[in-house]
């Protein structure tokens with residue numbers, strides 16, 4: 001089966017069938033060629049219902065969990081998004097299809113370089129990737145953005161990274177897997193003035209968020 005047909009099947013059988021309805025999410029998943037973001041020897045599995053190793057002990061997440069997290073961000077085309085954990089860059093591309101600007105932080109330089117090269121080749125001009133500890137936030141790097149409309153953390157956090165909450169705009173949404181090393185709860189925080197709304201969306205399993213305001217090892 002051609003990759004394009006596999007991609008449509010993925011959207012129908014894994015994403016729509018499990019209740020994702022945001023057309024912008026579905027369109028982005030139909031468009032972005034997930035097989036380009038996995039190692040060559042795993043391409044035949046790229047559209048299957050599971051995460052895939054991408055090297056350095058990291059994984060590209062299962063398609064459905066990515067779709068769910070992005071839907072929960074409720075993105076508008078004018079939104080500035082911060083992603084922690086670039087990994088393969090697949091989710092970065094989906095976000096770039098839907099939002100104005102995507103700033104993405106990855107702590108492992110070799111993964112960041114690979115993702116940056118591929119996203120450049122695919123002609124994305126609204127993605128900025130930096131190698132750093134994402135739990136500290138975007139900082140003074142170009143583009144200078146002090147507050148993000150949406151923040152997505154793609155690794156399991158043992159506590160809420162306060163620095164990132166600070167960089168969330170009013171009415172901004174943050175989605176993160178929150179919990180212990182081996183299982184987490186998909187959690188959405190929404191900033192409302194001085195208050196933070198908190199909602200939970202079920203269990204998930206992510207690689208650990210390692211950094212100053214995450215796991216320290």
Ligand code: SAH
Pocket residue numbers: 058059060061084085086087088089090091092105106107108111132133134135154155207208209210211212214
């Ligand atoms: N959405 C990505 C998920 C990659 S896995 C994809 O689908 O490909 C999570 C990534 O988070 C890993 O690449 C890991 O190196 C990175 N990571 C873990 N802790 C981090 C931190 N503090 N700052 C930035 N990246 C981090």
